[in-house]
Amino acid sequence: MSRASDAAPSSGRPGPRRLVVLGAGTAGTMLANRMARRLDDDWEITVVEPAAAHHYQPGYLLLPFGGYRPGQLQRPVADCLDARARLVCREVDHVAAADHQVVLTDGGQLPYDYLVVATGVTPRPDQVPGLLDDRVWRSSAHEFYTLDGALALRTALEQFQGGRVLVHVAEMPIKCPVAPLELTFLLDDRFRRLGHRGDLHLTYVTPLSGAFTKPVASERLGGMLAARGIDLETDFVVDRVDPEARTLLSYDGRELPFDLLVTVPPNLGADFVARSRLGDELNLVPVDPGTFLAKGHDDVFAIGDACDIPTSKAGSVAHFTIDVFVENFLEHVAGRPMTHAFDGHANCFVESGAGKALLLDFNYDTQPLPGTYPLPRLGPFHLLEETRVNHWGKLAFRWAYWNVLLPGRPLPLPSHMSMAGKQPEKAEA
Amino acid sequence: MTITTIAGHDVHVDVEGFLTSYDEWDEELAYALAAQIGLGLTPRHLSVLQFLRADFSEHGETATLRRVTAGTGVPTRELFALFPVKPAKKMAYVAGLPKPRGCV
Numbered sequence: 017m018s019r020a021s022d023a024a025p026s027s028g029r030p031g032p033r034r035l036v037v038l039g040a041g042t043a044g045t046m047l048a049n050r051m052a053r054r055l056d057d058d059w060e061i062t063v064v065e066p067a068a069a070h071h072y073q074p075g076y077l078l079l080p081f082g083g084y085r086p087g088q089l090q091r092p093v094a095d096c097l098d099a100r101a102r103l104v105c106r107e108v109d110h111v112a113a114a115d116h117q118v119v120l121t122d123g124g125q126l127p128y129d130y131l132v133v134a135t136g137v138t139p140r141p142d143q144v145p146g147l148l149d150d151r152v153w154r155s156s157a158h159e160f161y162t163l164d165g166a167l168a169l170r171t172a173l174e175q176f177q178g179g180r181v182l183v184h185v186a187e188m189p190i191k192c193p194v195a196p197l198e199l200t201f202l203l204d205d206r207f208r209r210l211g212h213r214g215d216l217h218l219t220y221v222t223p224l225s226g227a228f229t230k231p232v233a234s235e236r237l238g239g240m241l242a243a244r245g246i247d248l249e250t251d252f253v254v255d256r257v258d259p260e261a262r263t264l265l266s267y268d269g270r271e272l273p274f275d276l277l278v279t280v281p282p283n284l285g286a287d288f289v290a291r292s293r294l295g296d297e298l299n300l301v302p303v304d305p306g307t308f309l310a311k312g313h314d315d316v317f318a319i320g321d322a323c324d325i326p327t328s329k330a331g332s333v334a335h336f337t338i339d340v341f342v343e344n345f346l347e348h349v350a351g352r353p354m355t356h357a358f359d360g361h362a363n364c365f366v367e368s369g370a371g372k373a374l375l376l377d378f379n380y381d382t383q384p385l386p387g388t389y390p391l392p393r394l395g396p397f398h399l400l401e402e403t404r405v406n407h408w409g410k411l412a413f414r415w416a417y418w419n420v421l422l423p424g425r426p427l428p429l430p431s432h433m434s435m436a437g438k439q440p441e442k443a444e445a
Numbered sequence: 446m447t448i449t450t451i452a453g454h455d456v457h458v459d460v461e462g463f464l465t466s467y468d469e470w471d472e473e474l475a476y477a478l479a480a481q482i483g484l485g486l487t488p489r490h491l492s493v494l495q496f497l498r499a500d501f502s503e504h505g506e507t508a509t510l511r512r513v514t515a516g517t518g519v520p521t522r523e524l525f526a527l528f529p530v531k532p533a534k535k536m537a538y539v540a541g542l543p544k545p546r547g548c549v
Contacts, residue, residue, distance in 0.1 A: 187511065251531060253510065253521070267525040297515035326506075326546075 029129075032060045033349070036118055036128040037101075038108055039286075040065035040093045042073075042422070043320025043334035044134030049424035050342050052098035061101040062126060064108055064118065070096045071163060072417055074331065074410075077195055077367065079166040080173055081202055086163060088414070096422050108135075111292040113316060130349065133294070133301050133310070133318040137191055137283040137329060139165075144186055144281055149259035156262060157277040160199060161191070169278065173206070178215025179275030182264055185222050186254050187282040188229070189298075191321050191329035194376070196220070196280050197227065197237055198367040203278075204244045205369030219247040221264065221272065226250060230383035232443045233376055236400050240368060283329070285322055300324040305380065306357035307344050308337070317345070327360035327380060335421055336361040339431040361433040363389070365410035373406035375399050379433040387438040390429055399438065452477030456541075463537065463544055467501065470541030478539045486539075490527055493517055497540040507537045507545045 035051060037044050040063050048063050055061065075089040094103050107121040111131065118126040139161045141147045147157055158172060159165040183200045190196075200220050207213045220227065220241055227238035227248060241248050249272065255265045257277070264272045264279075285299030294301050294310065301318035302311045305325045310316040319337055321329040337358055344354035360380030365373045375397045376384040388395040396405050420427050449458050454474050457466040462481070464470060475494055479486045486494075496517045500508045510533050514521055528535035533545045 253525075255522070267521060268530050297509075297512045 032058050033129045034060050034062065034127060035130050035132070036126050037061070037063045037132045037134055038111075038118065039063075039133070039135035039320075039322065040067075040070060040097065040103070041134060041136045041320065042331045043136070043322075043337070044132070045070065045093075045096050045422050046334060046338050046424050047132060047134060047319060047341065048101045049096075049098045049422065050338055051345075052100040053424065054342055054346065061098075062104060062128075063097060063101050064104045064106060064120075064126065065093050066105055066107045068093060068105070070422075072414060073161070074192070074417075075414065076160050076163065076166040077198055077202070079163075080160055080169040080199075081206060082170065086167065089163065091418065098424075108286070108288040109291070110288050111294060111316070113292065113294065113313060116315060129315065130345075131316045133289065133316065133322050134320045135286040135289070136321040137285050137298075137300070139190075139281040140284050141279075141281040143284070144254055144257060144279070146257035146259050147279065147281065149257070151259040152257060152262060152277070156275065157257060157259075157279065159279055159281055160195075161280065172276065173203075176276055178207075178212055180217045180273055181219070181276045182272055182274045182278070183218070183220050184252075184254070184264060184277060184279040185224075186280060187223055189329055190280050190283045192364070193229070193328055193330075194364050194366045196278075197241075199278060200246060201240070201244070201369040202367060204246060208369075213245075217247075218245075219249055219272065221249040221252050223253055224250060230378065232386075233378075233384040233400065236374075237366075240402075244369075283321075289322070294318075296324060298324075305360065307348075307354045308341055308358070309348070309354075317341075325358075325360065327378075328362040328364065330362050330364055331417070331421075332364060333360075333362045335427070336431045338424070359432050361431060365406055365413070367407065367410060368402045371407050372402040372404055373410050374402055375406050375409070377433060377438075382433060382435070382438075385438045385440050386442040389437055390434070392437040395437075451481070461544065464541040465543075467541060470498070474541065475539050478541065482535060482538065484528065484535070484539065487527075489519070489523075490539075493519055493524070493527065493536060494540045497536055497542060501540075501542050507533075507540075507542045509533065509545060 037048050051061055069090040070093045072089045075084050078084055109119045109121045111118050116128055139159055154168045158169040160169050183196050185196050207216045226234035227241055228234040253267045255267045262274055285295055289295035289299045296302055301323050303318050303323040308317045308319050310318055320334040327333055340356045340358045343356045347354050363377040365375055367373045377389050377399055378384045386400045389397045389399050397409055448455055456464055456469045459465050476486055497508055524532040537544050
């Protein structure tokens with residue numbers, strides 16, 4: 017059989033079939049590398065990524081506390097991709113879905129048979145009026161979801177003597193939704209160790225009605241804030257920052273003064289998603305939550321943070337997605353129905369200070385529950401409980417990220433969430 | 446889940462009083478639900494409620510403030526004036542829809 021006839025089933029065009037992946041972040045890189053091994057030679061894989069470096073984003077949390085050197089958190093994008101994937105270092109202007117091609121800002125065109133949008137979300141401080149004002153931005157008002165932002169916060173913390181500190185989430189959803197809580201715990205821990213905790217008035221400010229979204233975890237994490245003397249300000253829909261008075265204002269008339277504001281700005285999907293009319297009001301691509309096929313399209317998928325599935329925006333979700341996605345994709349391109357359904361599985365280590373961490377494990381239907389992971393009783397990780405082993409797990413994860421996850425090698429953890437080891441009855445207690 | 450009578454309508458509600466059978470809602474009921482939380486409805490309120498109902502029937506979940514603003518052109522500040530203090534929750538209540546799910 018010739019290659020052309022192999023390629024025939026759905027493209028109907030001679031030559032190789034073309035998979036174009038937009039974005040070489042966690043999801044896009046893992047996907048391209050896995051596909052490079054699974055797709056036969058009739059396929060061409062192209063990855064579009066304008067950035068030169070791939071960043072280990074979980075590292076931004078510890079960077080402000082001196083936890084890493086910036087060099088440990090980035091590698092050249094090209095070094096992270098399988099040699100079979102062609103890397104195009106260009107910006108996307110828009111996707112012309114009707115013409116089945118991606119148009120680049122330099123006018124170049126990339127026709128595709130299948131497109132995967134994996135361009136994630138980006139914190140957008142411009143969405144909060146007053147935040148980018150020169151009087152506060154990166155001096156008393158910070159974010160820590162970019163390398164520059166985390167480094168600026170590190171400098172600010174080195175000089176900070178104490179006062180009113182707000183850790184603030186502007187709007188949900190955000191990527192790594194536990195990170196602002198972790199940052200709060202680590203700030204508390206740092207000032208305790210320095211013997212200056214009394215000089216700090218620490219408040220966690222959230223648009224949610226509690227510390228976190230899911231009931232059991234929200235109660236447990238809320239209790240941890242209270243135990244540390246951290247105030248919790250809920251249902252706070254941010255209106256703007258007053259850079260003159262250095263206050264954070266809500267639409268319902270609350271004004272919170274700050275000496276140091278660490279905010280998580282609204283997270284939006286890429287602007288080209290909006291220009292391509294592929295996105296919702298947050299520029300997220302609406303997809304089928306089981307298969308990631310973009311609604312209204314047969315050849316466009318969106319994975320990772322870029323899509324609108326109702327689970328956490330987290331690297332773990334991207335990772336658990338890939339196994340299911342690859343099998344479905346192979347069925348879809350062969351003209352068969354997709355028979356695997358993603359269950360929304362997510363898990364996150366939550367740093368809680370003093371060298372300990374919690375672990376959360378959940379999916380679309382099951383909220384984070386107490387217990388052990390991945391093995392019943394043996395763990396070694398404890399769910400919703402602060403342990404040192406969990407903290408070591410979080411630190412060891414950086415190695416696993418660069419060496420196992422990104423290259424698309426299998427990690428011995430099931431993609432689907434398991435109830436083994438979970439103890440719902442302990443949540444009732 | 447219990448059945449309660451609001452303005453002559455028998456409706457299914459949860460412990461917080463949010464409707465659980467969404468087809469039991471109509472505009473007349475909206476006036477009664479609004480009165481329960483001290484709101485008088487204007488045409489501006491109704492345009493927001495109509496968007497919420499249409500969006501829910503399409504997407505199966507209650508729209509966020511950002512989505513309402515994007516879909517209706519009513520700015521967030523005005524939503525706070527129309528449905529004071531907790532607009533997301535109050536809009537859902539009066540529109541007979543589930544309380545907006547905290548995102549994950």
